[in-house]
Amino acid sequence: MLDQLNTLAQQVVPQALPSGTAPQGISSDVITQEASSSLFSGMQDLLQQGGPGAIKSLFQGAAAQDASNPEVQQVSNHFAQNLSLKTGMGSSIAKTIAMAVIPMLLSKLFQRTKDPGDSSFSITSILGSLLGGGALGGMLGGNSTGGGGLGGMLGGLLGGNDAPDAAAPAQPKKTGGLGGMLDRDGDGDTDLNDLMAMFR
Numbered sequence: 001m002l003d004q005l006n007t008l009a010q011q012v013v014p015q016a017l018p019s020g021t022a023p024q025g026i027s028s029d030v031i032t033q034e035a036s037s038s039l040f041s042g043m044q045d046l047l048q049q050g051g052p053g054a055i056k057s058l059f060q061g062a063a064a065q066d067a068s069n070p071e072v073q074q075v076s077n078h079f080a081q082n083l084s085l086k087t088g089m090g091s092s093i094a095k096t097i098a099m100a101v102i103p104m105l106l107s108k109l110f111q112r113t114k115d116p117g118d119s120s121f122s123i124t125s126i127l128g129s130l131l132g133g134g135a136l137g138g139m140l141g142g143n144s145t146g147g148g149g150l151g152g153m154l155g156g157l158l159g160g161n162d163a164p165d166a167a168a169p170a171q172p173k174k175t176g177g178l179g180g181m182l183d184r185d186g187d188g189d190t191d192l193n194d195l196m197a198m199f200r
Contacts, residue, residue: 004121006033008108008112010032013105016097017097034079035102039105043075044130054071058072062109062110075102075106076095076098079098080097
């Protein structure tokens with residue numbers, strides 16, 4: 001997921017920098033890499049501190065590009081501190097960059113999770129990556145056609161869509177097991193809409 005976030009940050013950072021360019025002596029690549037890694041670790045912190053509800057609030061702030069959203073501010077401050085430590089730039093400059101970059105980066109990420117034609121980001125894959133990609137990650141991001149062991153089994157329960165039987169007629173997609181419980185909008189998958197519905 002870090003590679004995907006870094007690719008997204010490469011698109012966002014040049015647009016978001018206050019002057020359009022990185023501060024003198026600091027590579028924009030450094031800012032891009034720190035933005036993606038800080039966003040990832042910042043979301044991990046939020047998930048540990050507040051559970052999925054904190055991620056929901058973060059994405060609500062992202063949808064509105066609301067830099068005053070507490071979760072957006074927390075991730076922005078996390079990025080600013082890391083950027084200042086890594087580059088030696090002043091904390092005020094780092095914070096200015098962070099408050100420009102992070103809301104825009106989050107907004108782009110939110111848009112990608114909402115796009116049915118874009119499979120590069122989904123709320124389940126994001127949560128799975130944040131949880132470490134182990135058994136819990138498999139529960140969120142896996143499916144019953146891939147993976148093995150407990151993670152694959154739990155992924156099948158949550159994903160809910162088994163591989164179709166070639167001898168059986170085509171059937172509408174159904175979500176079963178844990179996936180059925182979490183598929184709040186009944187569209188056959190577990191996505192950001194379902195996460196939002198869990199905490200209304």
